[in-house]
Amino acid sequence: AQTVTQSQPEMSVQEAETVTLSCTYDTSENNYYLFWYKQPPSRQMILVIRQEAYKQQNATENRFSVNFQKAAKSFSLKISDSQLGDTAMYFCAFMKSISNFGNEKLTFGTGTRLTIIP
Amino acid sequence: KAGVTQTPRYLIKTRGQQVTLSCSPISGHRSVSWYQQTPGQGLQFLFEYFSETQRNKGNFPGRFSGRQFSNSRSEMNVSTLELGDSALYLCASSLQDPHTDTQYFGPGTRLTVL
Numbered sequence: 001a002q003t004v005t006q007s008q009p010e011m012s013v014q015e016a017e018t019v020t021l022s023c024t025y026d027t028s029e030n031n032y033y034l035f036w037y038k039q040p041p042s043r044q045m046i047l048v049i050r051q052e053a054y055k056q057q058n059a060t061e062n063r064f065s066v067n068f069q070k071a072a073k074s075f076s077l078k079i080s081d082s083q084l085g086d087t088a089m090y091f092c093a094f095m096k097s098i099s100n101f102g103n104e105k106l107t108f109g110t111g112t113r114l115t116i117i118p
Numbered sequence: 119k120a121g122v123t124q125t126p127r128y129l130i131k132t133r134g135q136q137v138t139l140s141c142s143p144i145s146g147h148r149s150v151s152w153y154q155q156t157p158g159q160g161l162q163f164l165f166e167y168f169s170e171t172q173r174n175k176g177n178f179p180g181r182f183s184g185r186q187f188s189n190s191r192s193e194m195n196v197s198t199l200e201l202g203d204s205a206l207y208l209c210a211s212s213l214q215d216p217h218t219d220t221q222y223f224g225p226g227t228r229l230t231v232l
Binding site: 033035037042043044045047050091095105106107108109110111 | 206224
């Protein structure tokens with residue numbers, strides 16, 4: 001079974017600063033996907049960024065980037081130039097690679113509550 | 119393209135009752151997954167449907183069931199409600215493309231059991 005660990009329950013940072021959220025996972029799979037989702041107070045779960053395990057290049061989406069270390073099973077999220085709208089709960093999630101049978105289960109970490117301070 | 123929609127958004131029930139929640143996936147998405155989110159247990163996978171067939175099921179009692187219709191819309195049902203069933207129920211849909219597959223979530227249904 002897969003496990004996802006987020007060791008930082010809460011973090012806060014000043015607006016415009018950079019913040020890094022940590023995530024480690026445990027799996028015996030070789031092919032898988034990793035995700036960061038954010039859940040603002042409105043509770044809508046929004047995809048932030050996605051990483052395929054077979055890709056060595058770290059994924060980036062505008063101000064969001066990841067540091068994916070496959071051997072260390074680490075998947076951290078960096079938010080640059082943080083904005084007030086980034087205030088949310090951030091979840092790291094793992095999913096096995098899709099097979100013909102299909103395996104759509106996401107395994108989530110416990111989340112990191114991020115607060116951006118004006 | 120419209121996102122995942124869930125109805126109702128809020129629901130209050132009493133113990134012993136049953137409830138049905140509905141999820142309409144993004145157009146063209148054939149896979150629908152359901153998750154339960156509680157402060158104590160976090161986000162837990164309930165089940166996943168694809169082409170009207172349940173392919174995966176999480177570790178929940180048989181009181182939790184679901185189905186998917188030919189238009190990919192899905193419903194989940196909880197019978198004999200317990201206080202511990204109070205939670206945010208999230209539905210997610212995906213395209214089932216191995217190269218781009220990602221689950222997109224709806225706004226959730228907040229269920230309160232009194």
